[in-house]
Amino acid sequence: MNNIIKIENVTKIYKNNLKALDNLSLDIHEGEIFGLLGPNGAGKSTLIHTICGILNFNEGKITVNNHDIIKDYRITRSLIGIVPQELNLEAFETVWDNVNYSRGLYGKSKNHQYIESLLKELSLWDKKDSKLRELSGGMKRRVLIAKALSHEPKILFLDEPTASVDVELRKDMWEVVKRLKKKGVTIILTTHYIEEIESIGDRVGIISDGKIILVDEKSRLINKLGQKILNIELSYKLDKIPENLESYNLEINDEGTILTYVYDTKGQKTGITSLLTELKNNNIQLKDISTKQSSLESIFLNLLKENKK
């Protein structure tokens, strides 16, 4: 698979000596949706801004479509669109003028037909003559996406695009992202809503303290690192977990009707058979059994915890 972005040993140190990126290396595949996860201050936005040319970096090398982002900045930047985290827009311009202005900055000649279709796709067409300050937060977010797509980029960075956005807009936005992916656009997104990456991402990278601590395909990551949860619904209320079951680290809900057992899918023995046998030996009657894959969020939190150790 072609790596459309190659980041090699990049270090970024801010003037206050904060090392935001620490010898970071990462490859982004062409056409994928890459989810970048990390806590606040991990270096997600710094990484995005560095690739886009908004920030200078101290060491390392970044190439976009095999072009160096410093030497061939005109080529690399024209391939990239960015939707920033904050709703930064001019106040007094109209939506139409502002989106066309963005297209012009990227060296593209006017294409009113394309901008019209873009605004329609983002449900902004009826607001095209509105001043930017008159728009709601959600609408402003749509304008930022329209601006980022105005020059038809091959790579789109979405820096927490769904922060403070209502459910409807969030759904609309992901529809746009899916359509872009179908068109072959590579999408790199950061979000705090891990379930979003879980539903649309192809690969996931976890960043902490300016370092990439793990990159893998989302499904493989879940399978590889994930634990499964076995929920056992009981036929009658259980006051206390019997002593001979303590080794299973079972948890019981407040009503005393559901036992939860967490097991590792990678392990040779999951312990399920012996647990069920023990339950039978203790005359505990079962009503239902279900299993659940642990979420990306729990994997993410576990990894961060391990990384801090």
Place this chain on the structure above:
Amino acid sequence: MNWHGLLSIYLHEMDRMRRTLFQSIFSPIISTSLYFVVFGSAIGSRITEIDGVSYGSFIVPGMIMLTILTQSISNASFGIFFPKFTNTVYELLAAPLSSFEIILGFVGAAATKSLIIGCIIIATAGIFVDLHIEHPFIMLFFLVLTSITFALFGFMIGVWADNFEKLQLIPILIITPLVFLGGSFYSINMLPEFWQKVSLLNPVLYLVSGFRWSFYEIADVSIYTSLITILVFLFSCLGILIYSFAKGYKIKN
């Protein structure tokens, strides 16, 4: 060269002038007219001719320079400060534009605005005094050169400033005194010898003097000295700006 990008910045900045027409055009015209009424008519009628030119006419080049300098600086400094303040500067930095193109777009627009205002003031001056321009092309050349140079200087201030106070600091504390003490309203020959020598340290004197020469062929310093001074200032500002942008000074850090 990203011509579309350059033109987009230029037109975007010019559009700001359209949106703030009163502030951009009418307010400098009104304040200049007030200068004419106060200095030209009221006080000027009591002052004798300077080098054969009536006082009202004598101050026209100085007043145009005063407006051009302040307008070029304020337009260019605000032009780049505003995107920094609203954080929309990311868009300029992420676009395939060189530092030179960004500077040219902003400075070009600021200089154009100043030129428009300068021309309107010349027309306004014609209403109040008997205006005669001996070398119109040299006058225009000085006007263009000064507008570009001080728009560059204003752009530098805009890059450096990180709050509104700093944005106003240099124009108020340095530029305005330099303009007033640079022979805008008098000939330095009217000063005692010591102050004449001190005045020669003021770069604005060379601009006003050269500009006045294009009107009436009277000058405090040689026209060539004026030209060299302004060109040195122009290329110094351009060099500093391109270097600062390349290093990301106050923008990329």
